[in-house]
Amino acid sequence: MKTAFPPKLFLRFFRWFCHPELRDYIEGDLMELYNERHNDLGKRKADLKFIIDVLLLFRPGIIKPSKQNHSLNNYAMFKSYFKVGWRNLLKQKGYSLINVGGLALGMAVAILIGLWIHDEFSYNKIFKNYDRIALVMQNQVFNGEIETWSSQAMQLGPAIRNDYSNHFEHVVMVRGTFDHKLTFNNNSVRKMGAFMDTEAPEMLSLQMLKGTRSGLKDPYSILLSESSAKAIFGDVDALDKIIKYNDKTEVKVTGIYKDIPYNCDYADLEVILPFQLTVILDNLESRVGWGNSWFRCMVQLKEGADINTASNAIKDVKYKGVMAHGNVNDDIRFKPELFLHPMSKWRLYSDFKNGVSVGGAIKYVWMFGVVGTFVLILACINFMNLSTARSEKRAKEVGIRKTVGSIRSQLISQFFTESLLIAFLAFVFSLLLVQLSLPWFNEVSNKHLTLLLSSPLFWMVCISFTITTGLIAGSYPALYLSSFKPIRVLKGALYSGRSASIPRKVLVVVQFTVSVTLIIGTIIVYKQIQFAQNRPIGYNVNGIISAPIRTEEIKKHFTVFREELLKTGAVKEVNATDSWITETYVTNSGFTWEGKDPNMSEEFVTLRVTPEFGKTVDWQIVEGRDFSRDIASDTLAFIINESAARYMGIEHPVGETMTWLPDNGTYKIVGVVKDLVSQNPYAPVKQMIYILNYKRINYINMKLNPNFSAHEAIAKVESVVKKYDPSNPFEYKFMDEEFANKFKGEKRIAAIAFVVSTLAIIISCLGLLGLSSFVAEQRTKELGIRKILGASVAQLWQLLSKDFIVLVLTSCIIAIPLSFYFMNNWLMQYQYRITISWSIYALSGMMAILITLATVSFQTIRAAIANPVKSLRSE
Amino acid sequence: MKKYQLGEFEEVVMLTVGILYNEAYGVSIKKEIEERLSRKVSVGALQTALKRLEDKGYLKSHEGEATQERAGRPKRYFVITALGKRALEHIRSTREKLWGAIPKIALNPGKFDTAF
Numbered sequence: 001m002k003t004a005f006p007p008k009l010f011l012r013f014f015r016w017f018c019h020p021e022l023r024d025y026i027e028g029d030l031m032e033l034y035n036e037r038h039n040d041l042g043k044r045k046a047d048l049k050f051i052i053d054v055l056l057l058f059r060p061g062i063i064k065p066s067k068q069n070h071s072l073n074n075y076a077m078f079k080s081y082f083k084v085g086w087r088n089l090l091k092q093k094g095y096s097l098i099n100v101g102g103l104a105l106g107m108a109v110a111i112l113i114g115l116w117i118h119d120e121f122s123y124n125k126i127f128k129n130y131d132r133i134a135l136v137m138q139n140q141v142f143n144g145e146i147e148t149w150s151s152q153a154m155q156l157g158p159a160i161r162n163d164y165s166n167h168f169e170h171v172v173m174v175r176g177t178f179d180h181k182l183t184f185n186n187n188s189v190r191k192m193g194a195f196m197d198t199e200a201p202e203m204l205s206l207q208m209l210k211g212t213r214s215g216l217k218d219p220y221s222i223l224l225s226e227s228s229a230k231a232i233f234g235d236v237d238a239l240d241k242i243i244k245y246n247d248k249t250e251v252k253v254t255g256i257y258k259d260i261p262y263n264c265d266y267a268d269l270e271v272i273l274p275f276q277l278t279v280i281l282d283n284l285e286s287r288v289g290w291g292n293s294w295f296r297c298m299v300q301l302k303e304g305a306d307i308n309t310a311s312n313a314i315k316d317v318k319y320k321g322v323m324a325h326g327n328v329n330d331d332i333r334f335k336p337e338l339f340l341h342p343m344s345k346w347r348l349y350s351d352f353k354n355g356v357s358v359g360g361a362i363k364y365v366w367m368f369g370v371v372g373t374f375v376l377i378l379a380c381i382n383f384m385n386l387s388t389a390r391s392e393k394r395a396k397e398v399g400i401r402k403t404v405g406s407i408r409s410q411l412i413s414q415f416f417t418e419s420l421l422i423a424f425l426a427f428v429f430s431l432l433l434v435q436l437s438l439p440w441f442n443e444v445s446n447k448h449l450t451l452l453l454s455s456p457l458f459w460m461v462c463i464s465f466t467i468t469t470g471l472i473a474g475s476y477p478a479l480y481l482s483s484f485k486p487i488r489v490l491k492g493a494l495y496s497g498r499s500a501s502i503p504r505k506v507l508v509v510v511q512f513t514v515s516v517t518l519i520i521g522t523i524i525v526y527k528q529i530q531f532a533q534n535r536p537i538g539y540n541v542n543g544i545i546s547a548p549i550r551t552e553e554i555k556k557h558f559t560v561f562r563e564e565l566l567k568t569g570a571v572k573e574v575n576a577t578d579s580w581i582t583e584t585y586v587t588n589s590g591f592t593w594e595g596k597d598p599n600m601s602e603e604f605v606t607l608r609v610t611p612e613f614g615k616t617v618d619w620q621i622v623e624g625r626d627f628s629r630d631i632a633s634d635t636l637a638f639i640i641n642e643s644a645a646r647y648m649g650i651e652h653p654v655g656e657t658m659t660w661l662p663d664n665g666t667y668k669i670v671g672v673v674k675d676l677v678s679q680n681p682y683a684p685v686k687q688m689i690y691i692l693n694y695k696r697i698n699y700i701n702m703k704l705n706p707n708f709s710a711h712e713a714i715a716k717v718e719s720v721v722k723k724y725d726p727s728n729p730f731e732y733k734f735m736d737e738e739f740a741n742k743f744k745g746e747k748r749i750a751a752i753a754f755v756v757s758t759l760a761i762i763i764s765c766l767g768l769l770g771l772s773s774f775v776a777e778q779r780t781k782e783l784g785i786r787k788i789l790g791a792s793v794a795q796l797w798q799l800l801s802k803d804f805i806v807l808v809l810t811s812c813i814i815a816i817p818l819s820f821y822f823m824n825n826w827l828m829q830y831q832y833r834i835t836i837s838w839s840i841y842a843l844s845g846m847m848a849i850l851i852t853l854a855t856v857s858f859q860t861i862r863a864a865i866a867n868p869v870k871s872l873r874s875e
Numbered sequence: 876m877k878k879y880q881l882g883e884f885e886e887v888v889m890l891t892v893g894i895l896y897n898e899a900y901g902v903s904i905k906k907e908i909e910e911r912l913s914r915k916v917s918v919g920a921l922q923t924a925l926k927r928l929e930d931k932g933y934l935k936s937h938e939g940e941a942t943q944e945r946a947g948r949p950k951r952y953f954v955i956t957a958l959g960k961r962a963l964e965h966i967r968s969t970r971e972k973l974w975g976a977i978p979k980i981a982l983n984p985g986k987f988d989t990a991f
Binding site: 022024025026027028029030031032033035036052053056057058059060061062 | 901902905917918919920922923926927942944945946948949950951
């Protein structure tokens with residue numbers, strides 16, 4: 001009988017997967033069956049049944065174990081790996097400290113930055129309608145440049161609500177946020193809040209503790225946050241109580257909502273008042289038109305509505321509105337175009353240039369993300385370097401293990417076990433470090449971060465991140481050490497020359513490139529801040545306190561009020577303005593003058609002042625004179641700054657006249673002052689006009705008498721203010737502090753950059769310390785012989801340090817163009833900026849080399865002064 | 876008591892091994908079961924059961940002759956061990972106990988239908 005053959009592929013498949021102990025017998029059975037079927041049923045059916053049999057045999061009992069001896073000793077081996085790894089850690093405490101410490105530092109930085117980024121991305125997400133809320137913004141053309149505003153006219157809300165309800169579920173006009181005075185039973189408090197349309201609680205998904213979300217229907221109502229209800233009413237039930245609002249009117253508490261968490265816009269919303277209330281109280285209907293962009297307009301898209309379609313639909317609403325109201329020659333010329341800015345972009349993509357979104361804070365998220373990753377990589381590099389450097393020490397162990405029967409994969413898993421052990425130890429330490437540094441970090445970054453210990457996601461991310469770190473950090477030693485040939489290592493012929501140390505050198509160069517780049521970056525950030533801070537600001541804010549005016553009494557009797565203050569002796573000069581003197585952002589347009597380009601759409605920052613403004617802040621008059629109380633015509637006088645003179649293109653503006661359209665009169669320019677930096681300290685000063693006005697004033701500015709202590713002087717001022725405004729608490733700000741606040745954001749970045757680059761350099765130096773001690777140890781005998789032959793300590797030190805210096809110099813050379821590229825980009829956002837000079841590079845290079853020398857010398861000098869007798873006697 | 880663990884198919888395999896005595900190897904067991912119980916048995920299911928029974932110590936095996944129709948592969952003969960015998964007996968006695976405990980009426984309900 002001729003033997004038939006079943007399908008070869010399946011037979012081979014069967015032979016491949018079958019447990020070797022069973023293979024022959026089962027194959028015999030299969031063949032016997034196949035032959036029988038072949039004879040009875042024919043080849044095709046026999047083949048088919050054979051295939052089915054083979055496939056059905058593919059099951060756990062029959063398949064061979066993935067590794068031989070699988071169940072035998074893997075557990076024991078892993079136990080042994082742990083034991084050996086642990087003993088290795090303890091045996092070399094110095095190395096372990098550097099390894100674990102460096103890695104823990106790196107991971108701590110990465111975790112902190114990770115938490116920060118997570119916080120940034122979860123901004124505003126507490127709002128349930130996060131995906132559907134948007135802000136209506138407008139692009140307007142001023143002198144050929146598009147400016148993007150987030151503010152809108154009051155008329156916009158109803159226009160959108162009435163005509164575009166197919167796109168939007170809610171439309172809410174907002175005015176605020178600012179503080180409001182609330183009085184209940186003679187107990188007054190001031191609370192931050194906004195005026196909002198009735199649908200706002202629904203849109204912001206407020207959690208109502210009492211009352212309902214429809215509490216803003218009546219114009220004379222108010223919603224309180226839980227904590228402000230507590231501040232006003234204590235433990236009394238606040239619902240339906242009547243509160244006196246701003247001493248003007250009475251409002252009823254119609255609801256209490258849970259405090260809004262900090263990580264969102266409107267976190268400071270302590271009270272919400274109906275928008276209709278401000279319309280009534282401030283007489284807005286008759287006062288403001290399409291040209292007054294004083295408000296914000298928020299919309300909530302309908303379920304499933306597309307934001308781009310909606311954005312396109314409302315593009316011309318303002319244009320049409322302005323046209324319909326016949327105000328043709330005013331706002332039409334700015335070509336207003338509306339668009340929607342989704343809530344998800346409010347925080348991180350808030351910058352617009354020429355009407356196009358150009359990012360915003362997202363660049364810091366990127367920056368810190370990259371920096372965090374780099375610091376972590378630095379720490380991993382340390383680990384790799386130290387392990388490979390120590391490989392000589394462990395080469396013999398590898399040789400013996402291989403001789404005794406370890407296969408390469410076992411050695412790989414051994415080294416991975418060790419690196420994972422270290423990574424997990426480092427992770428535990430890094431959690432501790434993060435916990436300890438969080439209060440500081442929160443203060444610097446102005447956040448409320450916590451370790452998200454109860455979040456499974458946090459643990460998943462952290463643990464997978466630890467494992468990844470362990471695997472990356474352990475990959476090089478695991479793959480490199482396990483490749484040793486046992487015969488060569490046991491013979492002691494491992495010294496494979498210079499090439500062995502090349503990867504190590506490359507890694508050190510990478511480390512120092514990153515560190516030096518960070519150092520250069522930090523120095524540039526600091527220099528830029530210092531530069532802006534040292535900019536001559538044109539006036540003196542020291543010793544000036546400012547207080548908001550909260551009663552008409554002061555405005556009405558300002559002259560008497562001022563004299564009374566002066567009489568106390570505590571203040572040297574007093575004036576009043578309509579903006580904070582360090583934050584002048586009120587702009588006006590409609591000015592014409594002789595020689596003005598008719599196509600110019602001009603705009604000036606205006607500051608309404610009382611005559612003593614200049615004396616109070618010590619401004620410097622370049623031309624003309626200051627305002628005077630004694631010259632009655634000064635109510636129709638302007639003082640402009642130098643920028644304004646340039647802006648208008650007049651060389652000697654004093655004596656020129658300016659007309660303020662449509663009906664504000666004609667003014668004479670009586671003086672020109674040096675620019676006062678009262679806006680963005682990094683930008684050129686805007687063109688400004690100072691106008692005398694006694695009515696539209698909001699803040700009193702007082703120059704304190706330096707002969708009094710600030711405390712005494714303020715007490716005296718307070719007693720005078722209280723006389724005019726007994727019901728409000730006296731609140732004031734120091735203007736020098738306010739001015740310093742302008743640098744807060746940059747200082748925050750500088751502080752974080754400083755800490756991160758310090759950590760980066762510490763981590764790199766830890767690695768260097770380990771490496772240098774290793775090199776010194778390795779060359780002990782060589783040094784001993786050199787010393788006997790007459791080398792001096794200095795020569796030996798030079799010999800050992802030279803290599804490292806070369807590496808660091810290489811890094812500096814790479815870091816210079818890198819940092820120039822990044823920092824130049826960063827500086828571009830400031831108009832008033834430093835130029836990056838060579839001294840910065842020289843300084844950072846010097847610093848890097850000095851730090852390196854200091855680190856390395858610790859080991860090299862010790863090796864150089866060691867007694868050669870000792871080093872040569874051993875063995 | 877879970878002293879002797881034996882699944883239904885395993886029990887069938889063991890009994891068949893008993894029936895075939897000395898002639899029990901993969902193909903013969905398969906054919907015997909298919910013939911007597913008229914049910915399909917796959918090689919995979921049978922071999923898994925045999926391996927498990929051997930691991931439990933109910934069966935032992937020895938290598939047999941190789942024939943041409945088996946492409947030169949040896950047969951593997953199975954016999955029941957003493958432990959296997961006890962396991963079979965245990966199962967049988969527990970079954971019998973259960974049978975004995977069933978009241979007659981439960982298996983012959985027809986007769987008494989009218990009474991209820």
